[in-house]
Amino acid sequence: MIKQTLLGLAVIIAPVLAFAHSKSEATTPANGATVTEVPELSMRFDDPMRIISVTLTSSDRDVEIERETGMDPATEFRALPLEELTPGSYRFDWRGMASDGHPMQGSFSFTVTE
Amino acid sequence: MTGLAPIDGLVVLAILAKAIGYGAALLAMGGVLFSVVFSQHAEASVIRLARKLAVGAALVGLAVLAIRFGIRAARISGMGIEGATDPMMLGFVWDSPLGTAAIWRGIGELAIVAILVPRIGQWIALAGSVAIAISFAQVGHALGEPRAALAVLLVLHLLAAAFWVGALIPLRRAALISDGAELLHHFGKLAAGGVAALVLAGTSLAWLLSGSTIALFGTAYGLALLVKVAIVAVLLGFAAWNKVRLVPALRAEKPGATHALRRSISMEMLAVVLILLATATITSVTTPPINL
Numbered sequence: 564m565i566k567q568t569l570l571g572l573a574v575i576i577a578p579v580l581a582f583a584h585s586k587s588e589a590t591t592p593a594n595g596a597t598v599t600e601v602p603e604l605s606m607r608f609d610d611p612m613r614i615i616s617v618t619l620t621s622s623d624r625d626v627e628i629e630r631e632t633g634m635d636p637a638t639e640f641r642a643l644p645l646e647e648l649t650p651g652s653y654r655f656d657w658r659g660m661a662s663d664g665h666p667m668q669g670s671f672s673f674t675v676t677e
Numbered sequence: 678m679t680g681l682a683p684i685d686g687l688v689v690l691a692i693l694a695k696a697i698g699y700g701a702a703l704l705a706m707g708g709v710l711f712s713v714v715f716s717q718h719a720e721a722s723v724i725r726l727a728r729k730l731a732v733g734a735a736l737v738g739l740a741v742l743a744i745r746f747g748i749r750a751a752r753i754s755g756m757g758i759e760g761a762t763d764p765m766m767l768g769f770v771w772d773s774p775l776g777t778a779a780i781w782r783g784i785g786e787l788a789i790v791a792i793l794v795p796r797i798g799q800w801i802a803l804a805g806s807v808a809i810a811i812s813f814a815q816v817g818h819a820l821g822e823p824r825a826a827l828a829v830l831l832v833l834h835l836l837a838a839a840f841w842v843g844a845l846i847p848l849r850r851a852a853l854i855s856d857g858a859e860l861l862h863h864f865g866k867l868a869a870g871g872v873a874a875l876v877l878a879g880t881s882l883a884w885l886l887s888g889s890t891i892a893l894f895g896t897a898y899g900l901a902l903l904v905k906v907a908i909v910a911v912l913l914g915f916a917a918w919n920k921v922r923l924v925p926a927l928r929a930e931k932p933g934a935t936h937a938l939r940r941s942i943s944m945e946m947l948a949v950v951l952i953l954l955a956t957a958t959i960t961s962v963t964t965p966p967i968n969l
Contacts, residue, residue: 613769616755634769658755663820664773666691666752 590655594671601675604628604642604655611636612667614659619644621653636662648675687758688962691748694741696957700950701738702782702813705731705789706806706836707843712792713799714840714867719851719860727847728792731802735789738809742779742786746770774816781812810835817960827885834878837871841916842949844868849942852935858928861938865920898963905955912948915941 591605592598604619613636619626627645640657656670708731712724719727747761749770754760770776788805791798813819813835814828821827844864851857894900919941926934 613753615753615766615769618755656755658753660753660769660773662773664749664770664775664816666749668755 590671592671592673595673597674597676599676601644601648601653601673603631604644606640606657606671608638608640611638611662612640612659613637613662614640614657616658617642618656619653620656621648621651626653650675650677687748687752691745691752692954692957692961694745694748695961696950696953698738698741698745699953699957700842701734701741702786702809703835703839703842703949703953704734704846705738705786705843706809706839707731707841708734708847709789709792709799709802709806709843710836710840711844711847713803715847715860715863716799718863719847720854720856723847723851723854723857723860726850727843730843730846731789731792735786735805738786739783742783746775746779749775774820778812778815781808781815785809785812806836806839807832810839823885827882830878830882830885833874834882837874837878840871841868841875845942845946845949849939849946852927852938852942858924861919861924862928865924868916868920896963898959901955901959901963905952905959908948908951908955912945912952915945915948919945 589607591603592601606614613634614630614632615634617628617630617640619628619642626648628642629645631641631643632639652672652674654670654672656668658666658668661667708727708729711719712727712731715727716724746767750763750766751758751760753769754763754766756763756766760766771779785805785808788808789802791805792802794801810832811828814831819827819831848861848864851860894903919938923934923938923941927938
C-alpha cells in the first residue's frame with residue numbers, strides 16, 4: 564500500500580501541463596542599458612511570438628511609437644519612436660501570445676542620457 | 678523566483694476559470710465512465726446520479742470554455758477586461774492551440790449530454806469523454822516531442838483520474854444504500870487497476886517532460902509542484918484508508934461506518950478541489966524547468 568501510494572504520488576504530479584514558452588532573448592536597447600539615442604526598439608524571440616500590445620512610457624507619460632512589425636507571429640519585433648527620446652528613464656511593456664497559445668507579457672527598461 | 682510569470686487580476690480570474698474547467702471536464706468524463714462501468718453493479722438511483730452529474734458538469738464545462746476564451750483574449754490584448762469581447766483578440770485565441778482544444782472539448786462535452794438518451798446514448802457519451810481527454814493533448818506541453826507518446830499517455834492519465842474523481846459523489850451516495858457496500862468494494866478493486874494506469878502513464882509523462890529533480894527546488898514551477906504533491910499525498914491517504922478500513926467496516930455493518938466513509942469521501946473531494954486549483958495555478962503562471 565505504501566509503495567502504491569508513493570507511485571501514485573509520482574503520477575499525479577505528472578500531468579502538470581505547462582506551456583513551452585518562447586522567451587525574449589535580446590532587446591534593443593538592452594534591458595538596464597544607458598544610451599544616448601534610440602533609433603529603434605526591438606526584441607528577438609527564440610520562437611515566433613504574436614506581439615499584440617506595446618507601450619513605451621517615461622515618468623508615467625506614454626511615448627508614441629510606431630510598430631514596424633505587424634500582429635503576425637514573428638521572431639523579431641521592431642518599433643520606432645515617433646519623437647526623439649529626451650533624457651530620462653523609459654520602460655517598454657509588451658503583451659502577446661506565444662505560438663502555443665499561452666498569453667505572454669514582458670518589459671524592459673533603459674535610460675537615455677545627453 | 679525563476680520561471681514565475683507576472684500575476685494580475687486577470688491571471689487570478691484565468692486560474693479560477695481553468696480550475697473549474699478542469700473539475701467540470703473530470704466530472705463529466707468520470708460520471709460517464711462510472712455509469713458505463715457500473716451499470717450492472719450499482720443501484721439505478723446511483724447510476725442516475727452519475728449521469729446527472731456528467732450532464733451538469735458538461736454544461737458547466739461549456740460555459741467555462743466560453744468564459745475562458747474571453748479571459749484569454751483580455752489577457753493578450755493589453756486592454757484589460759474590454760479585450761474579452763474584441764473580435765480581433767478572440768480571433769487570435771481561436772487561431773491558437775486553445776481554439777483546437779476548444780473544438781475537441783466542446784464537442785466532447787456536448788456528446789456527454791447524450792447520456793440522457795437510452796442505450797446508444799451512453800456510447801456517444803463515452804466517445805465524448807475520450808474527446809475531452811484528447812482536447813487536453815492539444816495544448817501546452819503535450820505539443821512537445823515525442824508528441825504521439827505524450828498525447829496517448831496524457832489521455833490515459835486523464836481518463837484514469839476522471840474515473841476516480843467522477844466516482845466520488847456517486848459512491849458517497851452509495852454508502853447510504855443497503856447493498857452499496859458491495860459497489861464500494863467493487864470500485865476499490867477496479868480503482869487499484871486505475872491507480873496502476875495512473876502510475877504507468879504518469880511516471881512516463883514525468884520522465885518525458887521533466888528536466889532535473891534539482892530544478893524542482895529552485896523554480897516556482899517546482900515549488901508549486903511540491904505543494905500539489907503534498908495535497909495528493911493526503912488524498913491518497915484518504916483513498917487508502919477508505920479501501921482498507923472504512924469499506925470493510927461498512928460491509929461488516931459496523932455502527933458509524935456509513936458516516937465515517939461519507940465524511941472521508943467528502944475530504945477526498947476537498948483534496949481534489951485543492952489539487953485542481955494548484956494545477957491551474959502551476960499551468961498558468963509557471964514555466965517548467967525544462968523550458969526556462
